[in-house]
Amino acid sequence: MAENVIDISNLKKYFAEVKALDGINFSVKKGIIFGMLGPNGAGKTTTIETMTGLYQRDEGEISILGLDPERSLKMLQKKMGVQLQSPSLFPRLKVVEILNLFASFYQNPLKISNVLSQIGLQNKKDSWVKKLSGGQKHRLAVGLAMISNGELIFLDEPTTGLDPQARQDLWNVIRNLKAEGKTVFLTTHYMDEAQKLCDDLVILDKGKIIANGSPEKLINDYFKDRVIELEDMGLNNSFKERIKKEVFYNRLSFEEKKGHVLLYSDQIDKTLKSLFQLADNYERELNDVVIRKATLEDVFLKITGREYRDEAV
Ligand SMILES: Nc1ncnc2c1ncn2[C@@H]1O[C@H](COP(=O)(O)OP(=O)(O)O)[C@@H](O)[C@H]1O
Ligand SMILES: [Mg+2]
Structure with missing residues (x-):
């Protein structure tokens, strides 16, 4: 050692x-x-x-x-x-x-x-x-x-x-x-x-x-896979509840930060499909959908429930 x-x-x-x-x-x-x-x-x-x-x-x-x-x-x-x-x-x-x-x-x-x-x-x-x-x-x-x-x-x-x-x-x-x-x-x-x-x-x-x-370990421990980030505009609470319940629910962790909803999933293709399906069913528009790897910022949000503010001092 x-x-x-x-x-x-x-x-x-x-x-x-x-x-x-x-x-x-x-x-x-x-x-x-x-x-x-x-x-x-x-x-x-x-x-x-x-x-x-x-x-x-x-x-x-x-x-x-x-x-x-x-x-x-x-x-x-x-x-x-x-x-x-x-x-x-x-x-x-x-x-x-x-x-x-x-x-x-x-x-x-x-x-x-x-x-x-x-x-x-x-x-x-x-x-x-x-x-x-x-x-x-x-x-x-x-x-x-x-x-x-x-x-x-x-x-x-x-x-x-x-x-x-x-x-x-x-x-x-x-x-x-x-x-x-x-x-x-x-x-x-x-x-x-x-x-x-x-x-x-x-x-x-x-x-x-x-x-x-290590940064890799922290990210892997908390997030096996990817993040779908989408704009929160027009998503009311009941629709968010539906996302939580219906969008490939057993694979999903759901977080919110200012103006955005974050969906963490280790089966991103299925999550994405069911998300769009849900939006279709309820005639909702999904804006600004981005798929990316999880970062340490996601780790912080997930552990503390608070957004990490990267303020310059
Ligand atoms: N000499 C001090 N007297 C009183 N409070 C202090 C002193 N130094 C730091 N603190 C307090 O301790 C906490 C941690 O401060 P600090 O170690 O400077 O944080 P960081 O370096 O992470 O910004 C803060 O709440 C700060 O206000
Ligand atoms: Mg300091």
């Missing part, structure tokens, strides 16, 4: 009456990209801050590279790199200066030139940090986490607010970390990011882990 670099059990962290972490359990294997996915306020940052010794936990066990951050923080800091959300990036320093500063914290840091080329900022090394674009600042923040040359890198929503191209660029930086044998612990509120980037993940919601596994 692969060695775990992180083992968390029954971790609790409360802020007054807010149960930011309400007894979470998970393990992270060596050499993977592990994702913690959850909406805003789920407890992702609290998890990272508790694991990296910024907060004391209220209850539970934390083992990071075999060490407890509350007892062995100094030793642990040499072995890990941490990028926190919205890091203050010292606007009055130049890129190369801030990298040198961070490198000086560690015994065996990466070479500055190596980091610059990995994060694609070679030609920005003499720029002021405050002059960088949003995407460049994010990449620099990841660079500051990797310069430790630690075997475990924590990244807290590294791509939040970036445009699609800048996100892709950062995904490549993160994939390179894995290719070099590092373990990456990453938080994100982007479903697609978790699905594409992570080998293994947990979904966190209101301080609790509501699902865990």
